[in-house]
Amino acid sequence: MLLEFEKPIADLEHKLKEMKALASENGVDVNSTVEILEGKILDLKKETFGNLTRWQRVQLSRHAERPYSLDYIYAICDEFIEIHGDRQVADDKAMVGGLGTINGKTYMFIGQQKGRNTKDRQLRNFGMPNPEGYRKALRLMKMAEKFNVPVVTLIDTPGAFPGLEAEERGQGEAIARNLKEMAVLKVPVICIVIGEGASGGALGIGVGDRIIMLENTWYSVISPESCSSILWRSWDYKEQAAEALKLTATDMQSFGIVDRIIEEPLGGAHKDIHAMCNKLKDVIIEEVESLSNLEPQERILKRIDKFDNMGVVNEEVTQ
Incomplete structure (x- = not known):
């Protein structure tokens, strides 16, 4: 490509x-x-x-050769055991997770997974999880909390699946519950945007102590194409929409939403996957060690304050 x-x-x-x-x-x-x-x-x-323009970074984040969640997990873990199912409906293949070890320490990895070919993309639903995917993610987070294992989430989705059946099974409720539960998890939580970070689909596994983005990724309430179709009734203005949304890693860091940006190899993560995986591995180890020095309650309060401080609210009192 x-x-x-x-x-x-x-x-x-x-x-x-x-x-x-x-x-x-x-x-x-x-x-x-x-x-x-x-x-x-x-x-x-x-x-x-x-x-690169903002739109070009969006294009790079979607590159077909770019490593996905399982690519990173299998590369950085010495051992990895995938865990399936939400214990209610099904095993959502768009959301993957399990226990992995790095240098003898155990982590709970959770991430959205896209497919490489047509068959795999259909199996993974193009990286768009259903409610059972978010419920599986929450089940794994609670398991990690029970056994005092840090949680690492890898975000890469064009959004949660918007189909009728997803809404019927409680898509909004599943994401909302994850936001609430992740805010008070007693273990360290690191969220890393490795590709696309779109809307509530990304936020459903995106509440943590550290929010990190790879250099050529984006994080926004809406994709440039969808924004363009709403504002201009056409996808032809996606480049202007990307500029207006200010959705790149540097934008997010300037807004105080992202704590850290991981530099990618020249040309993108797919140009040197081995080097990219090593960088990601080092960052995960470093951040978890730093967070582990804090008491659980202190970590939770800092996490809540972090998200409370995002954005501005103006209230007008009328007499």
């Missing part, structure tokens, strides 16, 4: 590949020319990815 703004880089990389192949066939030394072209490619990458 090649995004529009990546094409100039791809063209130069193609020329470099052709040059190396031609030199190899003819036994010609082109090392100096190769070095110059490699330098140009690196400079173009730095310029391109250092000046």
Whole structure:
């Protein structure tokens, strides 16, 4: 998958590949020319990815080769046991979770999971959980609390599933209950946006002591396309909507919503998955160690204060 703004880089990389192949066939030394072209490619990458628009970051967060929740979990855990079902309705494949160990310490990982191909996307419902997905997530959080295991959530969803059957089974109530219960969990809770963070679908596993975003991700009450369709009755204004929504990691950090941004490899997380996983692993270990030094009640109060301080409320008193 090649995004529009990546094409100039791809063209130069193609020329470099052709040059190396031609030199190899003819036994010609082109090392100096190769070095110059490699330098140009690196400079173009730095310029391109250092000046991405908000819409371009949204596109990068959806890249088909970008690692998903299970990719990170299996890469950073020494062992991982997935736990299924909400004990009420079904096992929602769009929400995954289980116990994983890192350097001998156990964590409860919970995340939204997308699919790589058509069949897998249908199985995972395009990363849009039903109510049973959020109830499964809550079941795992309460289990973690019972055994004093820190919780790590990986957020990557275009939103909670908006179908009629989801509403009939209590989609809004399931998300609302998660918000309430996550606010008072006695164990450390770290929430990491690894791709898309849209609306209540993201917030349903997004209340924690630390809110972290990867560099090329977004977090907003609505997607740019949906915002465009509401305001302009067309998806054609999604770029303007993205700018207006201010939904990138740097925007969220400036608003005080996000505590930390994890830098991605040049070109995005999918360009060096191994390096990205190692960074994520180090951050999780560091943040959990820091939070573990606090007493549970102190941690809960800080967590509640954190979310209470988001946004501004003006009240007018009429006589």
